[in-house]
Amino acid sequence: MIVKALKKMTWGRAAAHALLLFLVLIWTLPTVGLMISSLRDKDQLSVSGWWSALTLTERNEVARLPKADKQLEENGQFIIRGELFEAGSGRTVISFGTSANSIGQAKPGDIIPMRDNGNISLSENGSYEWVSNEKFTHTRGPRLFYEAGIPPSFSLDNYFEVMQSQGIGRSFINSFTVTIPATIIPILIAAFAAYALAWMSFPGRGWIVAIVVGLLVVPLQMSLIPLLRMYNTIANITGGQAKSYLGIWMAHTAFGLPLAIYLLRNYMVGLPREIMESARIDGASHFKIFTTIVLPLSFPALASFAIFQFLWVWNDLLVATVFLGNTDSTLVLTGRLRELLGSRGNNWEILTSGAFVSIIVPLIVFFSLQRYFVRGLLAGSVK
Amino acid sequence: MFEQVISAAITVIIGVGAALAYFWGSNWLLDRFLLTGPDDSAQKSLRRDRARSTIRPWLFLLPALLFLSIFLVYPVFETIRLSLMDSGSKNFIGLSNYIWAFQDPAFLQSITNNIIWLIIVPAVATALGLLIAVIADRLWWGNIAKSLIFMPMAISFVGASVIWKFIYDYRGVDTDQIGILNAIVQGLGGTAQAWITLPVWNSVFLMIIMIWIEVGFAMVILSAALRGVSEETLEAARIDGANDIQIFFGIMIPQIMPTIIVVWTTITIKVLKVFDIILAMTNGQWDTQVLANLMFDWMFRGSDFGRGSTIAIIIMLAVMPIMIWNIRQSNKEEGTK
Numbered sequence: 001m002i003v004k005a006l007k008k009m010t011w012g013r014a015a016a017h018a019l020l021l022f023l024v025l026i027w028t029l030p031t032v033g034l035m036i037s038s039l040r041d042k043d044q045l046s047v048s049g050w051w052s053a054l055t056l057t058e059r060n061e062v063a064r065l066p067k068a069d070k071q072l073e074e075n076g077q078f079i080i081r082g083e084l085f086e087a088g089s090g091r092t093v094i095s096f097g098t099s100a101n102s103i104g105q106a107k108p109g110d111i112i113p114m115r116d117n118g119n120i121s122l123s124e125n126g127s128y129e130w131v132s133n134e135k136f137t138h139t140r141g142p143r144l145f146y147e148a149g150i151p152p153s154f155s156l157d158n159y160f161e162v163m164q165s166q167g168i169g170r171s172f173i174n175s176f177t178v179t180i181p182a183t184i185i186p187i188l189i190a191a192f193a194a195y196a197l198a199w200m201s202f203p204g205r206g207w208i209v210a211i212v213v214g215l216l217v218v219p220l221q222m223s224l225i226p227l228l229r230m231y232n233t234i235a236n237i238t239g240g241q242a243k244s245y246l247g248i249w250m251a252h253t254a255f256g257l258p259l260a261i262y263l264l265r266n267y268m269v270g271l272p273r274e275i276m277e278s279a280r281i282d283g284a285s286h287f288k289i290f291t292t293i294v295l296p297l298s299f300p301a302l303a304s305f306a307i308f309q310f311l312w313v314w315n316d317l318l319v320a321t322v323f324l325g326n327t328d329s330t331l332v333l334t335g336r337l338r339e340l341l342g343s344r345g346n347n348w349e350i351l352t353s354g355a356f357v358s359i360i361v362p363l364i365v366f367f368s369l370q371r372y373f374v375r376g377l378l379a380g381s382v383k
Numbered sequence: 384m385f386e387q388v389i390s391a392a393i394t395v396i397i398g399v400g401a402a403l404a405y406f407w408g409s410n411w412l413l414d415r416f417l418l419t420g421p422d423d424s425a426q427k428s429l430r431r432d433r434a435r436s437t438i439r440p441w442l443f444l445l446p447a448l449l450f451l452s453i454f455l456v457y458p459v460f461e462t463i464r465l466s467l468m469d470s471g472s473k474n475f476i477g478l479s480n481y482i483w484a485f486q487d488p489a490f491l492q493s494i495t496n497n498i499i500w501l502i503i504v505p506a507v508a509t510a511l512g513l514l515i516a517v518i519a520d521r522l523w524w525g526n527i528a529k530s531l532i533f534m535p536m537a538i539s540f541v542g543a544s545v546i547w548k549f550i551y552d553y554r555g556v557d558t559d560q561i562g563i564l565n566a567i568v569q570g571l572g573g574t575a576q577a578w579i580t581l582p583v584w585n586s587v588f589l590m591i592i593m594i595w596i597e598v599g600f601a602m603v604i605l606s607a608a609l610r611g612v613s614e615e616t617l618e619a620a621r622i623d624g625a626n627d628i629q630i631f632f633g634i635m636i637p638q639i640m641p642t643i644i645v646v647w648t649t650i651t652i653k654v655l656k657v658f659d660i661i662l663a664m665t666n667g668q669w670d671t672q673v674l675a676n677l678m679f680d681w682m683f684r685g686s687d688f689g690r691g692s693t694i695a696i697i698i699m700l701a702v703m704p705i706m707i708w709n710i711r712q713s714n715k716e717e718g719t720k
Contacts, residue, residue: 001529016518017522019518020518020522020525023515023528023532024531024532027532027599030547031538033546033550034546035562047558047561049559049560049562050563051567052563084499103573112550141545145391173387177387180391184398187397188399190402190447192446193447197444202436204435205440208448208712211451212451214706215451215708217705218455218699219652219656219695221624221656221678221694221695221699222459222462222694222695223458223694224691225692226457226461228682229461242389245390249398254450255455257450258451263527272515286443287406287407287673288440311537314539315539315541316539317542318659330421334422334539335544337541338662338663341545341548348552348561351548351549354545355542355545355546358541358542359538362537363534363537363540370533376603377600378603
């Protein structure tokens with residue numbers, strides 16, 4: 001079968017395979033790199049690229065040797081012994097020296113003179129022996145420079161750290177708190193409006209549809225300042241909080257409505273007329289038709305919108321910053337991530353694992369419900 | 384934390400309950416008070432029937448219309464008003480904010496950058512999306528490929544910024560690079576750069592993030608449109624001896640042109656509103672500022688609502704032609720009845 005496939009392969013087809021493979025790699029590697037990095041040890045992450053995660057990482061390190069009070073006297077010689085590495089770390093010494101510039105001076109097993117007195121030997125597993133004929137008197141240990149080989153190690157440590165001490169755990173809860181109500185409530189309101197616009201006749205219907213289509217593209221930026229002022233005024237009058245979950249739920253509900261009404265109306269218009277008419281002849285009211293016939297039939301459209309709204313609210317930064325604020329207890333995941341980018345810009349172990357926590361939920365939703373998402377996209381782009 | 388989860392759950396229940404109670408209750412009231420019985424005169428029941436069918440649509444629409452007017456329609460007019468006021472929104476200052484804008488270097492910079500974004504991002508994203516759609520539909524593993532290329536659509540702009548900032552990472556000239564871009568550049572014998580701080584090019588690196596996200600969208604829509612191209616036309620062209628490239632440019636592209644325009648304009652609107660990427664990557668430093676982020680700056684750091692509103696209006700004006708075109712298209716299908 002493979003031979004047959006190869007025979008059919010022309011240069012053009014081979015080029016198509018190669019080009020698509022190349023594009024797929026560009027599109028997936030960034031995310032893969034992030035995921036691999038988030039599982040790596042943070043010391044390795046900061047010195048070697050994620051593509052070398054499975055190889056030995058080489059890193060220059062410094063250790064301060066113990067003070068004179070650790071010395072032992074054996075056979076007339078004074079000795080200081082110790083270990084550079086923790087037991088079981090699997091690390092090895094590649095080379096060492098007594099100053100930063102001479103780090104490649106000696107290989108493991110060599111004996112080199114120390115600056116003050118005596119000689120030091122260092123074995124590959126990191127145990128050293130500093131021997132002198134005179135008694136050690138130093139009060140501050142000299143430094144030993146060495147290049148360490150660090151074996152690859154993967155763990156969930158970075159995740160435990162971001163979830164607990166970097167506030168990602170708290171933000172994870174906040175994101176869910178914002179997203180769930182802001183996804184469910186607009187669906188209900190939009191479904192009724194969409195039904196009215198699709199199946200009831202009344203003056204001005206066409207205008208309302210036109211306004212909804214227009215509002216689809218109105219930039220959010222237009223709403224922010226007036227709403228912020230309005231929220232502040234209401235908070236002043238009632239003595240409540242301007243930035244609250246209730247406020248952001250309402251804002252997200254409103255911002256999601258144009259797309260919800262548009263999607264649902266387009267879907268409901270396409271439902272077969274005969275069903276509605278026969279139900280009306282049987283004496284069913286609009287309310288009854290809507291709840292017992294239209295709503296169940298519209299499930300695919302409802303699901304499409306729910307996914308859209310979920311992804312949009314979960315991934316939103318602008319609305320959350322404006323209506324929920326930047327305090328430690330209210331930051332959602334996107335806001336927290338932005339904050340970490342500013343304050344911990346070089347701590348990639350925190351950024352990569354934090355980012356992965358924030359994208360894992362939408363990725364699960366996306367891959368499990370991709371069919372509905374695509375259907376919604378196709379219906380939602382204004383034709 | 385536990386309390387917060389409970390309060391969110393309660394809100395869902397109250398919110399959904401209130402909406403249901405409203406819709407059900409108002410319909411019940413309508414039927415109750417405008418009841419027609421068998422004893423009513425023909426005229427009376429006709430009048431009541433008519434009244435009911437006049438009122439009911441508005442009961443269905445009321446919550447949606449309230450939300451839309453308070454959160455979207457009213458703010459448009461209010462923003463226009465505020466853009467004519469000073470920073471504290473107390474005194475009317477006419478067009479001063481607009482005059483300020485067109486003399487402010489940061490604003491001019493932003494508008495230039497926005498124009499470059501508008502030229503590059505929709506074009507590249509649409510073209511790449513079309514290319515991938517065409518190739519993937521002919522290969523047996525095309526659906527897997529499409530699914531993977533589509534994936535970034537689910538990732539937030541901030542998340543994507545972290546992912547790409549890691550790619551562009553820079554660690555000094557003589558050290559090992561952990562950003563893959565600099566590692567490749569060094570591997571090819573070049574010098575590593577702090578890409579994000581290099582003006583002009585850094586904007587391109589930010590655009591790549593947006594393109595990375597939007598190509599999947601373009602691909603999905605265009606792929607569906609390509610499937611709608613009639614097989615008979617393609618067959619006829621093949622019999623006439625047209626090759627793949629002639630078929631692509633001569634038949635497929637013209638047939639899916641309306642969809643290409645839809646994709647193009649949708650991405651254009653998203654580009655006009657993009658702000659998260661710039662805020663997270665550079666916060667407008669090193670000449671990367673764009674309008675949406677500049678507005679955010681004036682709103683929060685400058686706390687000048689007048690200037691913030693002015694910038695919002697300018698974004699809105701840029702969206703206007705697309706909006707009018709959309710409404711016209713939808714009216715052509717429906718008719719404004």
